[in-house]
Amino acid sequence: MSKPHSYLEPLVVRGRISRPQPKGLPIVNLGFNELPYGPTPKVEQALNETLPRAYAYGGPYCDALRDGLAAANGLEADEIICGNGSEELLDVIARNYARGGDEILISAYGYIQFEMCARRQGARIVKAPEADFVTDVDALLGAITDKTKLLFLANPNNPTGTLLPMAQMQRLVDNVPSHIMVVLDLAYGEFVDGEYCRATHRMTQGRSNVIVTRTFSKAYGLAGLRVGWTHAPKDALPGLYAARGMGSVNAMAQAAAEAALQDMDVVNARVSEVVAERQRLAGVLTQCGLKVLPSETNFLMITTGEADETEALVVHLFDDAGLVVARTRETGLEDWMRFSIGTPAQNDLLLASVARFLDG
Ligand SMILES: Cc1ncc(COP(=O)(O)O)c(C=O)c1O
Numbered sequence: 001m002s003k004p005h006s007y008l009e010p011l012v013v014r015g016r017i018s019r020p021q022p023k024g025l026p027i028v029n030l031g032f033n034e035l036p037y038g039p040t041p042k043v044e045q046a047l048n049e050t051l052p053r054a055y056a057y058g059g060p061y062c063d064a065l066r067d068g069l070a071a072a073n074g075l076e077a078d079e080i081i082c083g084n085g086s087e088e089l090l091d092v093i094a095r096n097y098a099r100g101g102d103e104i105l106i107s108a109y110g111y112i113q114f115e116m117c118a119r120r121q122g123a124r125i126v127k128a129p130e131a132d133f134v135t136d137v138d139a140l141l142g143a144i145t146d147k148t149k150l151l152f153l154a155n156p157n158n159p160t161g162t163l164l165p166m167a168q169m170q171r172l173v174d175n176v177p178s179h180i181m182v183v184l185d186l187a188y189g190e191f192v193d194g195e196y197c198r199a200t201h202r203m204t205q206g207r208s209n210v211i212v213t214r215t216f217s218k219a220y221g222l223a224g225l226r227v228g229w230t231h232a233p234k235d236a237l238p239g240l241y242a243a244r245g246m247g248s249v250n251a252m253a254q255a256a257a258e259a260a261l262q263d264m265d266v267v268n269a270r271v272s273e274v275v276a277e278r279q280r281l282a283g284v285l286t287q288c289g290l291k292v293l294p295s296e297t298n299f300l301m302i303t304t305g306e307a308d309e310t311e312a313l314v315v316h317l318f319d320d321a322g323l324v325v326a327r328t329r330e331t332g333l334e335d336w337m338r339f340s341i342g343t344p345a346q347n348d349l350l351l352a353s354v355a356r357f358l359d360g
Contacts, residue, residue, distance in 0.1 A: 007122065016031050016327070017318045022319050025321065028321075028322055030325050030339040030340045031324045031325055033158060033188075033338075034218075034221070036341075036342045037221050039221070040221075040263040041263065042260070042262050043259045043260050043263060046255040046259035057250070058253065060247065062082040062254050064254070065249075065257050068257075068258050069261070073198075073201060073231070079232060080232075081240050082257075084226045084227075084228070084249060085227065086214065086217070087228065088228065089213050089244075090113055090152070091243075092230075093117075093150070093230070094123070095121065096243050097149050098150050101122075102123045102124070102147055102150075103145060103149065104117065104121075104126065104149065104151075105126045106153070107136070108128060108330075109130055109332065109333060111152070111159075114152040117152070124147070126145075126148070128140040133162050133293055134162045134163075135153060135157065135164040137168050140172060141172070144176070149181065150181050151176060151180055152183045153169075153182070154188075155184060156189075156296040158188070159299075159330065159336075159338045161293055161301050162295070163192060166199050169203070178208070178209050179209070181209050184210065184211070184213070185213045186200050186214050187214070187217070187218055189214065190218065190267075190271050191218070191219065192296045197214075200212055204232075207233070209233075211232040214230070215228040216228065216256075218297075218298060219271050220257070221270065222253070222256055227249055227256070273344075274341045278299075281300060281347055281350070284351055285354065290304060290354070291303045299338055299339060300341070301336050302339075303336045303337070307334045307335045313337065313354070314337050317357075321350070326339065
C-alpha cells in the first residue's frame with residue numbers, strides 16, 4: 001500500500017546520553033549552550049505578574065518588547081521583528097528568500113539549523129571550507145553562484161565557538177552581491193562584548209541585504225521562554241511577518257524579555273562570570289593536554305585528539321559525574337565534543353571528572 005511521502009529526512013543526531021545515571025547522581029545538562037542561572041529578579045516578577053493572564057495571546061507585534069529592544073540597542077522599533085527563539089526567525093528568513101533550486105551558503109561548521117532551514121525549503125546547502133575552524137571569507141565569496149540567495153553566518157559560531165574578526169566580517173558584507181541576503185546570527189554576541197554587537201548591527205546601515213538575529217536564550221538565560229529577535233531592513237519586515245505565525249511569542253515570554261532588559265546589571269555580571277569561567281576552564285583543560293578551541297561564547301569545543309577517546313570522555317563524564325555534554329555531529333568534527341560553561345561548582349565537577357578520566 002502506498003503511503004504519504006515526507007519531503008524531509010530526519011536529522012542525523014549523534015544522540016546525547018539519555019539512560020539513567022548509574023550512580024543515581026543528579027544530571028547536569030551542559031549540552032545545550034544554556035546559561036546555568038535562574039531568572040533575574042525583574043524577570044521573575046514579570047513572570048509572576050503575567051501568570052494570571054495565561055489565557056491571553058501575546059500581542060503579535062510584541063510592541064513593548066520591540067520598543068525596549070530599540071532603546072537598548074539604538075535601533076528603530078520598526079526595524080525589529082520578534083520570534084519564537086531566533087531559530088524560528090532563521091526559518092522565517094529562509095521561507096522568505098529561498099525555495100527549491102536556490103542555494104543557501106554557510107561556513108563548513110556553521111550552526112546546524114542553517115542546514116535544516118535549507119532542507120525545509122528544498123534549497124541546496126553549500127558549505128565553504130574553514131581555516132582552522134574559523135570562517136574563511138574568501139572561501140565563502142568564492143562559493144557564491146548565480147543560485148545563491150542566502151548566506152547564514154553565526155558569529156561567534158556554534159559548535160566551534162570561534163569568532164570571525166570584525167574587519168573580516170566587514171570585508172564579507174562589502175563583497176557579497178547585494179541581491180544575496182546576508183544573515184549575521186549574533187546568538188552569542190554578548191559573550192564577545194557590546195561593541196562587537198553594535199558593530200554587527202551597523203553592518204545593516206545603507207544596505208538592504210543584511211539581517212542580524214539575536215536571542216534571549218543565551219546571555220539572558222531565557223532559552224525555555226523562546227524569544228529571539230531580528231534587526232532587518234524596514235522593507236523586509238512585511239515579508240518576514242508574512243512568513244511568521246501570529247502567536248509566535250507568548251505573553252509571558254514578552255514580559256520576561258522586556259524585564260530582562262531592565263535587569264542589565266545582573267545580566268552583565270552573569271555574562272562576565274561565564275566568560276571568566278570559560279577562560280579558567282580553557283586554561284586548565286589545555287594544561288591537562290586537551291585541545292581547546294578558542295571560544296568567544298558560553299561553551300567550549302574540546303578534543304582529546306582522537307574520536308574514540310573523546311567519545312569515551314563523553315561517556316565517562318556522564319557515568320562518573322552525571323554531566324551531559326554534546327557530541328559534535330557535523331562531518332569533520334567527529335573528534336570533538338562541546339559543553340556549556342556551568343556555575344563555578346558545576347565547572348569544578350567537570351574538571352575533577354576530566355582529571356579522573358585522564359588518570360584512569
Ligand atoms: C548560533 C545559534 N543561533 C541560533 C540559535 C537558536 O537559539 P534560540 O532559538 O534559542 O534563540 C542557537 C542555539 O543554540 C545557536 O547556537
